[in-house]
Amino acid sequence: MTEHAATAPALSYELYPPRNEQAKSTIVDVIAELEASAPDYVSVTYNGTPERRRASVELIGHLIEHTRLRPLAHLTCVGETRESLDRLVNHLVALGVRGVLALRGDKPEGDDPSSHGELPFARYLVELIRDVENRRSASLAAGRLAIGVAAYPKRHPESPSFRHDIEVLLAKERAGANFAITQIYFDRTDYANLVRQARAAGVTIPIVPGIMPVNNERRLLRLCELSGLAPDEELRSRLAGASTDAERHRIGVGHAAELAQAAFDDGAPGLHLYTFNDARSPLDVVDALQLTGAGTADAREGAEYGDANALQ
Numbered sequence: 001m002t003e004h005a006a007t008a009p010a011l012s013y014e015l016y017p018p019r020n021e022q023a024k025s026t027i028v029d030v031i032a033e034l035e036a037s038a039p040d041y042v043s044v045t046y047n048g049t050p051e052r053r054r055a056s057v058e059l060i061g062h063l064i065e066h067t068r069l070r071p072l073a074h075l076t077c078v079g080e081t082r083e084s085l086d087r088l089v090n091h092l093v094a095l096g097v098r099g100v101l102a103l104r105g106d107k108p109e110g111d112d113p114s115s116h117g118e119l120p121f122a123r124y125l126v127e128l129i130r131d132v133e134n135r136r137s138a139s140l141a142a143g144r145l146a147i148g149v150a151a152y153p154k155r156h157p158e159s160p161s162f163r164h165d166i167e168v169l170l171a172k173e174r175a176g177a178n179f180a181i182t183q184i185y186f187d188r189t190d191y192a193n194l195v196r197q198a199r200a201a202g203v204t205i206p207i208v209p210g211i212m213p214v215n216n217e218r219r220l221l222r223l224c225e226l227s228g229l230a231p232d233e234e235l236r237s238r239l240a241g242a243s244t245d246a247e248r249h250r251i252g253v254g255h256a257a258e259l260a261q262a263a264f265d266d267g268a269p270g271l272h273l274y275t276f277n278d279a280r281s282p283l284d285v286v287d288a289l290q291l292t293g294a295g296t297a298d299a300r301e302g303a304e305y306g307d308a309n310a311l312q
């Protein structure tokens, strides 16, 4: 089943909070470079120690105060109480955040059930965010929050089957999600297959392909380790066989651009690029595709925050 995007594809990037003072200063340049391509939004990951989590919220504050970029705040429910999540969502909304990616997060190592938190799955976080939104409806007069969720082109490592993942995605939509972003994937048929199966099951929200330009073998293996995916052997051997950084860069960007183009051909409503806090590779993918976002404050004048259509 091929879908047709009604408008130009939305463009977004993923950043993670800087890990030290030096990274803090370089990320400002990275953000400025990414901003020049007018992405529709920039997402900020959320995980790790309390300091790392605070750094995520600080980065979102920076985006709101010092750039014209629209942030999408990742939020995870693992290890959290309802009360702590409620407080955090209220804080983000008060900061000016109008888009949240609602995730469960990875279970802590050792898998001690007492550390799982009060909400076992992302769909309950979607419900909690909608609940906060209802209680704050007076201050959110401009519209609803945009809530995104994760989708998996390959079976999630803890899931019994790919079909189960589709049911979980449907449950997240029914809980109030407006759109989904996929986990990384390496084969062009994976995105088309996910969308086809999701639509057949009744999922109607936009499913945005999440793609990462991978420009060295070590990063590819690390990524696969983190996401529970099998490394793409063809990409791996091409990267391993390249003799210069420039060649590896070309391979990574070319592979990502091909995946993205295939997803657009299959009707993808947008492109979410995982950046590893490096502007060059994602911007080269955007150039290769001759893409441009519509996301500067001027370009989106009149568009409502939180309108799911703005993410299509």
Ligand code: FAD
Pocket: 044, 045, 046, 047, 048, 074, 075, 076, 101, 102, 103, 104, 105, 106, 107, 120, 121, 122, 123, 149, 150, 151, 156, 157, 158, 159, 160, 164, 165, 168, 181, 182, 183, 184, 210
């Ligand atoms: P869920 O949708 O809750 O699913 C988790 C598991 O539970 C799946 O195996 C699912 O099949 C199963 N499940 C769900 N509901 C049920 C049910 N009712 N009954 C039985 N089983 C069920 N992690 C971070 O820590 N920080 C981030 O910033 C972050 N950003 C991400 C961004 C994207 C775009 C993606 C794709 C992932 C991101 N992750 C992040 C990783 C994510 O947290 C992990 O993949 C996590 O293991 C699952 O999160 P989820 O939101 O998909 O969980």
